[in-house]
Amino acid sequence: MTNESKKYWLIKSEPNVWSWDMQVAVGNKGECWSGVRNYQARNNLRTAKIGDLAFFYHSNEGKEIVGIVEVIKEAYPDPTHQIENSPWVAIDVKAIKPLKKSVSLATIKAEPMLADMVLVNNMRLSVQPVSEEEWRIICAIGMVDL
DNA sequence: GCCAACGTTGGC
């Protein structure tokens, strides 16, 4: 695993369904990221590799990036959709660290350098790529070193 | 709770 091949993502969760605190509570064993029912998001999940990092975004309630997770298991059949030839996949992620300062959607929208983020332009996509530049900017705003 | 934006479905 080299730094060059590492990709960055943003994954969304409604905190009343699966929150950052719950993600932290399961610790290093991580948790299965499942239930994605959107082809574009599914394709992104398939692309995610072990060691890739992702922002953990709270949708609906909070509307902010609260932490960083790492992919620890690559795409496998979604355990919440057990039918033959299910098109859906899941990955496993584990919490790495919280942002010292969470980065809200309003903050992202207000930052011109982040105007091209998928989060801003395709609000409904639940698993989305983040460019290295966007990653660095948000880490800086969130006062986290990664 | 409302509704705009988007994705999916199904009739034709």
Place this chain on the structure above:
DNA sequence: GCCAACGTTGGC
């Protein structure tokens, strides 16, 4: 293959 109807997401 088009497009209207419907369902879902998610900000407000």
